[in-house]
Amino acid sequence: MSTLSPEQAGVREISLAQAVNEALAEELRRDPTVFVIGEDVAEAGTPFKVLSGLVDEFGAGRVLDSPISEAGITGIGLGAAMTGMRPVVDIMFGDFLTLVMDQVVNQAAKVHYMSGGRLRAPLTVRTTLGATRRSAAQHSQSLHAWVAHVPGLKVALPSTPYDAKGLLKTAIRDDGPVVLFEDKMMFATKGPVPDEEYTLPFGVADVKRTGEDVSLVATSSMVYVALQAAEELACEGISAEVIDPRTLVPLDREALVASAVKTGRVVVLDEGHRSFGASAELAAVVGEGAFYHLDAPVLRAAAMDVPIPFSPVLEDQTVPTAEGVFELARSLVGRS
Amino acid sequence: MSTLSPEQAGVREISLAQAVNEALAEELRRDPTVFVIGEDVAEAGTPFKVLSGLVDEFGAGRVLDSPISEAGITGIGLGAAMTGMRPVVDIMFGDFLTLVMDQVVNQAAKVHYMSGGRLRAPLTVRTTLGATRRSAAQHSQSLHAWVAHVPGLKVALPSTPYDAKGLLKTAIRDDGPVVLFEDKMMFATKGPVPDEEYTLPFGVADVKRTGEDVSLVATSSMVYVALQAAEELACEGISAEVIDPRTLVPLDREALVASAVKTGRVVVLDEGHRSFGASAELAAVVGEGAFYHLDAPVLRAAAMDVPIPFSPVLEDQTVPTAEGVFELARSLVGRS
Amino acid sequence: MATEVRPLAGLSPELGLRMYAQMQRIRTFEEHVNELYRGARMPGLAHLYIGEEAVAVGVCEALRKDDYITSTHRGHGHCLAKGAAVERMFCELLGKEAGYCRGKGGSMHIADHENGNLGANAIVGGSAGIATGAAFSARARGTDQVAVCFFGEGALGQGVLYEVMNMASLWKLPVVYVCENNLYNEYTHYSETTAGDIAARPAAFGIPVEEVDGQDVSAVHAAATRAVARARAGDGPSFLLCRTYRFHGHHVGDVDRSYYRSKEEEASWAEERDPLAILGGWLAAEGGTSRESLQRIETEIAAEVEAAVAAALEAPFPDPDEVDQHVYP
Amino acid sequence: MATEVRPLAGLSPELGLRMYAQMQRIRTFEEHVNELYRGARMPGLAHLYIGEEAVAVGVCEALRKDDYITSTHRGHGHCLAKGAAVERMFCELLGKEAGYCRGKGGSMHIADHENGNLGANAIVGGSAGIATGAAFSARARGTDQVAVCFFGEGALGQGVLYEVMNMASLWKLPVVYVCENNLYNEYTHYSETTAGDIAARPAAFGIPVEEVDGQDVSAVHAAATRAVARARAGDGPSFLLCRTYRFHGHHVGDVDRSYYRSKEEEASWAEERDPLAILGGWLAAEGGTSRESLQRIETEIAAEVEAAVAAALEAPFPDPDEVDQHVYP
Ligand SMILES: Cc1ncc(C[n+]2csc(CCOP(=O)(O)OP(=O)(O)O)c2C)c(N)n1
Ligand SMILES: Cc1ncc(C[n+]2csc(CCOP(=O)(O)OP(=O)(O)O)c2C)c(N)n1
Numbered sequence A, B: 001m002s003t004l005s006p007e008q009a010g011v012r013e014i015s016l017a018q019a020v021n022e023a024l025a026e027e028l029r030r031d032p033t034v035f036v037i038g039e040d041v042a043e044a045g046t047p048f049k050v051l052s053g054l055v056d057e058f059g060a061g062r063v064l065d066s067p068i069s070e071a072g073i074t075g076i077g078l079g080a081a082m083t084g085m086r087p088v089v090d091i092m093f094g095d096f097l098t099l100v101m102d103q104v105v106n107q108a109a110k111v112h113y114m115s116g117g118r119l120r121a122p123l124t125v126r127t128t129l130g131a132t133r134r135s136a137a138q139h140s141q142s143l144h145a146w147v148a149h150v151p152g153l154k155v156a157l158p159s160t161p162y163d164a165k166g167l168l169k170t171a172i173r174d175d176g177p178v179v180l181f182e183d184k185m186m187f188a189t190k191g192p193v194p195d196e197e198y199t200l201p202f203g204v205a206d207v208k209r210t211g212e213d214v215s216l217v218a219t220s221s222m223v224y225v226a227l228q229a230a231e232e233l234a235c236e237g238i239s240a241e242v243i244d245p246r247t248l249v250p251l252d253r254e255a256l257v258a259s260a261v262k263t264g265r266v267v268v269l270d271e272g273h274r275s276f277g278a279s280a281e282l283a284a285v286v287g288e289g290a291f292y293h294l295d296a297p298v299l300r301a302a303a304m305d306v307p308i309p310f311s312p313v314l315e316d317q318t319v320p321t322a323e324g325v326f327e328l329a330r331s332l333v334g335r336s
Numbered sequence C, D: 001m002a003t004e005v006r007p008l009a010g011l012s013p014e015l016g017l018r019m020y021a022q023m024q025r026i027r028t029f030e031e032h033v034n035e036l037y038r039g040a041r042m043p044g045l046a047h048l049y050i051g052e053e054a055v056a057v058g059v060c061e062a063l064r065k066d067d068y069i070t071s072t073h074r075g076h077g078h079c080l081a082k083g084a085a086v087e088r089m090f091c092e093l094l095g096k097e098a099g100y101c102r103g104k105g106g107s108m109h110i111a112d113h114e115n116g117n118l119g120a121n122a123i124v125g126g127s128a129g130i131a132t133g134a135a136f137s138a139r140a141r142g143t144d145q146v147a148v149c150f151f152g153e154g155a156l157g158q159g160v161l162y163e164v165m166n167m168a169s170l171w172k173l174p175v176v177y178v179c180e181n182n183l184y185n186e187y188t189h190y191s192e193t194t195a196g197d198i199a200a201r202p203a204a205f206g207i208p209v210e211e212v213d214g215q216d217v218s219a220v221h222a223a224a225t226r227a228v229a230r231a232r233a234g235d236g237p238s239f240l241l242c243r244t245y246r247f248h249g250h251h252v253g254d255v256d257r258s259y260y261r262s263k264e265e266e267a268s269w270a271e272e273r274d275p276l277a278i279l280g281g282w283l284a285a286e287g288g289t290s291r292e293s294l295q296r297i298e299t300e301i302a303a304e305v306e307a308a309v310a311a312a313l314e315a316p317f318p319d320p321d322e323v324d325q326h327v328y329p
């Protein structure tokens, strides 16, 4: 369990927003080729205030307010990346990935391969996922499955301030394109982060809680749902393991399979829509790798297959809850 | 097995391209609100010549050559669909879906739901999938998993002329948005199509070949690979069932699970990239629904997780072959 | 500084009064929306249209009920101006079943099919295609309907706008593009995001452009009337560039704005360029309307809107089972 | 009708000869590509640049080796003009390991990093962002490099072009947009897809535009030299609108073209507006070059290209194991 406890020396409790801000500040300081471009990222520091203060330290030349041109800024970021820079393109809402798919998928993801390894695109796209903010159908999607399906892209989904900082720094230093998703609801979530600098490797899952009876494979926002469900399961005497892949690409298949082999029962949690989403790949990987050790089918908890509705009484039904996951897991362990 | 044999009365052998052309012609004739818009769809009849002749019968007002503006024509199609028309938007290559994701996903897919059921978008987007045409990374993708992940969209993947005609006519008559993918390599493929008019229901899988020992769940281009593998398996005394979902959304889960329950062994074939692709959902559905009847893990045969390379010696390795599927299936049946 | 009263060219008092009532209705509606937010009685956020009322009203008064509009995240004004009922709008903003979208859309997706409002849109520039397609459809179906596409100047950053303007011009579609230049893209002044000359952009695609004072409802109405007549006559698209200003924040939560615009700037617009004050002043001075009758309109609308918000607050939420209805027709 | 010989303003014979050789090299290369296709010895298709050579050569001769270009599906001419070697290009088109992209890219993705060619692109308009970003990067890194974005007039339909031109103008980026108007988007005349006045589009974004005869390499070179100097001096982007014509089909398989353009039109361009004939004629008539020396150049290049294609045909394919290399750096 890599998650740090504040008891440790030189560890502070900071919010995920602060962690992201620190990661960007450190990389901007360390490497003059790093810059940030996006809508309202400078003085406004983004609508989520995640980038507050960066423009003051690094200036408008390295923290650029752009027109409302997602495709354009991603293309410019790509061209800059191909010629010696390390851009961080800020796509305010993950829902706006719809506008940059050509730049990200047909261009950035493929340029290294298509050039036989001669061109590189060290481009980081930072964006968001997650519902339940009463933002309705065009500001609540979790579209990470799309980019995870595209060879050439790496995809990171931090769930804690510690992971957010370490994975973002790794993304910026990666020589290829990385799409990193942060849950809008998690920006205020606090967690331990060391004082000293660190990065986190891609492709290494993190066991957020160890357990024996059932594995809860959870991404991003769903890690908290899984941890809460694990608490409730514990009261029933069911020991749940919560494992967070942290990056979908590369994916730590071994760790997921190992956990499944150990527990024999798996629930996959992901906030993307259920059908043809990330939860399907995670379930398929476990099903392939741990088949002969599974005591029950791999179940999935994901967003309902409906556009996210505005009305709270409707929206709150669309995203997995700890109660729901608790029930699913308990049914697997055959106690219900 | 719905597939028709030419022996049947009033059945002709026509190519998939002709079947698509007939479907469009019939719907354009039947319903004055139907029109086709796309790049080089009129006189040129598309680069694949699939639409040849339509402009002559229906005129440039109903078969429109557009600028090279995929997002724009999809948006215009959507607006027309919301106000009484039934547009068929022609997106020349599936790779260009990257340019229309906002119009399709944030707009078309959601307008009915967001309006509480008051607005409708009977929009059909026709596009392609499939590699092995030496067209390289930006003209060879199979991106159907993306749209299948989006609630509000229906997704059709015909594999025969019969299915292509029947599913396209159903798509055009559907009151919501449908994205239909045709395999570029299949346009010349011939098959039986009845003289008289017909449509095919969405959400009904088609068993292309019945078998007892192993189920090959195959989409679009992979149906032929599966049928060929089934032939070769038959020589080894292995009876393979080939089942084609025909539509990913709605998905005929029952039929897939029933086949899996019968055979106990399943290989999923899909030409999209393996990771986070359609094959993952199909495998997960079978794994969930048939778990207690499976004798072996559900295996997947899909495109390699690499951008499609140009060089034939490389490209030919990226897409599943009958040999590869034969081996996979045989390994499942424990004969290798 | 009091608002200077200028003759509102060729405005009839009747039309002036009707537009005054509509603008007042929008203003009052929005003030209640702000209150609902501040009282934590409305889910989510909303983008207030206060200060820009003359654009929506001036344009929509030039339209027929069966004409189409597409709207934006700042869409309450467009919706009301096109004829929506206040109570059903409040219901939508509160996520209630009686709302225009049964609570599924909310402020950013409010649509009013009966009155030709094809919907607000939370994607900047996201409705440019829809409006242009509605115009295509009107022409293809042989009606003489017109489609109006409202958008903020920030949408000038979205490429799809140029793609569809090109086709609207090529095919002479009956669409009017109405750009509401309120000077800001969220928290950034448009001059930092917009190169060259805005009016030259549609012109480059062969679309005639008219620039108007968006605070003068009669000027907006006159220009819109010309553009709509042009579209209806089959002469193709037009572009109206309206200079306006949002008096409140980008959204209801945007309270401290000093880092991107000055209090002085805000005050000068509110005191000198308030479209309601300008029209009210003219109606009283030149329109032969007494201050009392204007007062009466305000009182009536205040009562109407208060009753509506009260009813909406009492209205039931949708049945939870509706969550998976309306995904597919 | 023979090609009329016009004085090619301010062209030095040395430069003229160098450009003649480059244009001849492109022409000869393309003729071999066509033969390879017709002989079924090349996988896939290719889009020939024959007829448009003066644009690529005129522009690239105004660039430094460390300047950037981005190219299109019709990119062989740009690639050669920027300094690529004929044999490695043939190798790429044939999917061989010695190709510029180790056979992974092919005709539509050929890139030549060493010479600043950031790649052909099979997405129309797909490299507008890349070129603009390269210009941003040059400025940010404090170099005086310039980026040139080649695209066909069909790319005027892609919204992203306007998004990046807006930013290039706002931020005065050292980028030159070179529009090759060869009159056709595939099989459709550009007048059916392009409204208004092309030159007014970049102008609307504050980008200076120069229209040039794309068949006159000296005119292209002069205009490009001005635009590049402007960019290098920090004065921002420019737009060159080049009138040109592709002599062959949209791609090598597009043989029956009568349904979209007339034989007469093709003949008049080939006979009167062939950029090689125009330059050759001038070199002979005014440039003090003998027909013999031009002949010699052609013979040398013919030999060079033949040797290259022969070698490329013999060259080995990549190791099959390379298929999953270069996915991630
Ligand atoms: C494609 C897209 N990018 C970014 C946003 C976030 N956003 C919402 S409103 C807004 C500013 C819009 O400015 P403008 O178009 O001028 O409209 P205004 O808010 O001024 O009325 C932005 C950037 C969005 N909703 N959609
Ligand atoms: C985004 C996109 N849409 C469509 C195509 C298919 N296509 C390839 S070339 C072409 C025509 C391009 O015309 P133009 O830009 O004028 O270049 P030209 O071929 O004339 O050199 C089209 C439509 C594509 N490659 N990319």
Ligand SMILES: [Mg+2]
Residues within 6 Å of the ligand: C152, C153, C154, C180, C181, C182, C183, C184, C185, C186
């Ligand atoms: Mg604005």
Ligand SMILES: [Mg+2]
Residues within 6 Å of the ligand: D152, D153, D154, D180, D181, D182, D183, D184, D185, D186
């Ligand atoms: Mg062209």
